[in-house]
Amino acid sequence: MNHTFQKPYNCRNLRRYLLLVLHLFLTYPAFSQERIYNVDVRVEESNEGIKIFADNGELLPMTLKMDFKTEGLTPSDGNSELVVLDSKSSNALVASFTAIPAEGYGYSYSYQIIKGDINSKHNDDYAYCLPYEKGERILMAQGYFGKFSHSGLKALDFNLPEGTNVLAAREGLVIGVKEDSQISCLNPSCLKQANYVDILHEDGTIGQYVHLSYNGALVSLGDKIKRGQLIGISGKTGFASGPHLHFQVTLPSLENGTAIATKFKLAENWIDIPKEKEFYTAFEY
Ligand SMILES: [Zn+2]
Structure with missing residues (x-):
């Protein structure tokens, strides 16, 4: 199941018009229930740049696979394509970008929600x-x-x-x-x-x-x-x-x-x- 939302709006410095595109790619294992995960992603914009935060209301860690396209923005150190959210956590900083002064900026992003911690390794001795x-x-x-x-x-x-x-x-x-x-x-x-x-x-x-x-x-x-x-x-x-x-x-x-x-x-x-x-x-x- 794919969900696509498109929401046009004006860029902060009015120099660009951009589309915010969210793609939530949700697939399901053959024997699991179909569901929308209780994970929210949001962007905070300012003159200094953007910060992306996430909430995970699930009982287990969840992983976000993020993909950004930006103009006039510099990614902060520590930004990662795969971000693990703790179970029952809120306001986790997922990524941040700093605006290049006097340029104005634009961005779009998509993400996939993955059930569980993507870094998990099965204990094969069990x-x-x-x-x-x-x-x-x-x-x-x-x-x-x-x-x-x-x-x-x-x-x-x-x-x-x-x-x-x-x-x-x-x-x-x-x-x-x-x-x-x-x-x-x-x-x-x-x-x-x-x-x-x-x-x-x-x-x-x-x-x-x-x-x-x-x-x-x-x-x-x-x-x-x-x-x-x-x-x-x-x-x-x-x-x-x-x-x-x-x-x-x-x-x-x-x-x-x-x-x-x-x-x-x-x-x-x-x-x-x-x-x-x-x-x-x-x-x-
Ligand atoms: Zn069976």
Whole structure:
């Protein structure tokens, strides 16, 4: 989804007419909800130049990718194309430009909002726990790059029957919850109808637990979650052929989220990536 706003106005020194063009490029990972992020960018103009500020009302850091075109302005030291905004922060100085005296100035800019801190790196040493109760033996119905619906996607489908407890595979902060959907179909048009819980991990990656049942999220935005904690009830909402839990870990990226491979603790002394068509029994958290 692209949004374009064009707002003509007169330049401060009346020497130029310019267009302020904002481009918000918002794209969405396949299993996330479509939304407009709670991030605002604004410009303060003066005779000395311009300053750009941003507010981030989201529960996680967000990244702005800025692109400026200027005339009669000198960029300040420290201006960067990629700016990370702290969670729940306001009035962060994103960039500033100093006017060249007696010239008048003009500018346009565009920006892309990226979910999360673009500098995040996944802790590849972390061994996730299987996201269901101890002793349950569950089929890995679809693995990374599975042909049915994971083409090009590193995601896992655990074949959890409807109504099964879903546990957190890793500790973190709840940053996304949807549980109001009762809709399911075997068509990508139902992608946005999936109920889910999203958990932000310490390393900036996001664990996504998708297809939960109606009212099947047992946590709230802002909750701190322990590994192995009950977070939801499995279902089949969204684009699903039947009940299962779709799990993926997403790394913030310029593509607005890239699903990555993660290892699980599959048994004592056995840490590996779960394989399609295999059964795995949860044994500890
Ligand atoms: Zn899936």
